[in-house]
Amino acid sequence: MSISNENTAAHRLHTLLQSVRNSGESSLGAAWCKVLDAEWNSGDFVRRHAEVTVLLQMTIRQISSLPERSRLRYERHVADWWGAVMQPLHNWNDGTRAPAIMFNEDKLDHLESAADLISGHLVGSGAAPRATNLEEMSRQCNEWVDLLTAMEDSEINGPVRDALVSQIRHLIWLIENSDLFGTARVAEEASAVIGSLTQAGATLVNVEPGNASRWKKAFLGLIAACVVFNQAAPVFQGAITAGESLVKEISAVAEHISPDGE
Incomplete structure (x- = not known):
């Protein structure tokens, strides 16, 4: 049974958002389609992107379990992560809004830092499972x-x-x-x-x-x-x-x- 260190919802959310940012696509919709391996506006795309929003919800909830000082520090960035996941419809296929420009890398770095802290704080629970074999x-x-x-x-x-x-x-x-x-x-x-x-x-x-x-x-x-x-x-x-x-x-x-x- 292999062991995972990057094992939280926040880690996975960071990986997905970073992949969208680095996709090389000119539009947000095309980038998400590439990362989620689903056709735009299809049922499969909706289902997969909905799971990304669940990862965001889990991340927000787990940040609330951190010590107060850490919680307050990371809660300041939640709105930015939400904005990276949820965009107005007209932004999705706007070729002038490339993900590399829209997604602030510093904000994503804060998300990765939060993920590492959540993992250390909740390791061994369902929020940060230790194993990978399913x-x-x-x-x-x-x-x-x-x-x-x-x-x-x-x-x-x-x-x-x-x-x-x-x-x-x-x-x-x-x-x-x-x-x-x-x-x-x-x-x-x-x-x-x-x-x-x-x-x-x-x-x-x-x-x-x-x-x-x-x-x-x-x-x-x-x-x-x-x-x-x-x-x-x-x-x-x-x-x-x-x-x-x-x-x-x-x-x-x-x-x-x-x-x-x-």
Whole structure:
């Protein structure tokens, strides 16, 4: 399991904005299309750029967790970062407004500095996960999709099931695009998925014994995958190896939990 040092939403936001600035394109729209690898005004472009705004939101929230002196220093630059992400529509395809001119490099340097501070302050949490290997989390997510789509309306409310499947598929999409949006964004969405599954689990009725057992196993497995991903030991290889086996161990224990909790 590899370890990441540039592991926050702010790091990823800085990388994206710096890439837009250095894209060599003459317009903002063309630069974002190049960086996001999506056609202008397409659904894919909108979806990807929306994730950039989420990275900005996460950055603003995490800056608020810093010691007061640091928080106040970096909050002065938030409006500039927001302006780099959100531009009036007429600016997007204006060839006289090249990103290299519009994006102030000093402001981006402040963003990178904030990212490093956030990483040091929140390392090991979902805001700054230590690991980069998402294979186990992806596997757990796909198991959840299989389980939920196999459950009948008599076991789980249909709209609740559909919402969960949609949310988990979005998490899978983020995992597949983690090179673009980063691992902190994945960890953030994974936490939201776990919260949704917890709420849904409290409402289940008349669940088939096999599905009840699968639910418990999958729930513990996803939590374990998130813990291993967020808190992977950054120094000792033995601890990393142990962390990778944690998911399998918890899943093995869960297999012995009967549907009625005995």
